Amino acid sequence: MAGNLVLVGFMGSGKSTVGRLVAAALGVEFIDLDERIEEMTGKSIEAIFEEQGEARFRIFESANLARAVAGAGQVIAVGGGAVMDDRNWAMVCEGNVVVRLRASDGATLERLAGGELRPLAGAGKLRDDPEAAQRLLRLAAGREPRYAEAEHQVDTTGREVGEVAGEVTAIARGARIGSTANDG
Numbered sequence: 001m002a003g004n005l006v007l008v009g010f011m012g013s014g015k016s017t018v019g020r021l022v023a024a025a026l027g028v029e030f031i032d033l034d035e036r037i038e039e040m041t042g043k044s045i046e047a048i049f050e051e052q053g054e055a056r057f058r059i060f061e062s063a064n065l066a067r068a069v070a071g072a073g074q075v076i077a078v079g080g081g082a083v084m085d086d087r088n089w090a091m092v093c094e095g096n097v098v099v100r101l102r103a104s105d106g107a108t109l110e111r112l113a114g115g116e117l118r119p120l121a122g123a124g125k126l127r128d129d130p131e132a133a134q135r136l137l138r139l140a141a142g143r144e145p146r147y148a149e150a151e152h153q154v155d156t157t158g159r160e161v162g163e164v165a166g167e168v169t170a171i172a173r174g175a176r177i178g179s180t181a182n183d184g
Contacts, residue, residue: 003072003095005172012111013101014156015077021165023075026178031076097175100150104157
């Protein structure tokens, strides 16, 4: 039996949205690492980046990741950059089922252009700034080799969120994560 279901992938891939649905379907706790960091610090991710810098944010991220993966039977959505640290990646992989959610470049830009502000995305500028969009895609490409190491790969491009959540739920159940996995 695996410890947790850990969702990884680039920003805008659907980790938080899909994770909530999967956790509900499995009857387990959902942990959004970014939300935990905001609760711990009392600041938004954007404020942490602006006031304390990315390096300090990554310290908070690693500490909260260690706490999250210490539990078992949870669905955890990990921030897009967290897995770039080798120690974090080792924590994510050890005893957990790792599912990478991915989206095409076009879907990523579309999702981030109209959504919430994200420190490394420059969201809100993507529609009007081709250079910002290219910087974002370069960041995604740089992270691709790590994301490709995930045990399971699920494409979210052009798919309904419920369909993606169903696929990820099936992966979790196959690994015996969730209350229904322990029923018999």
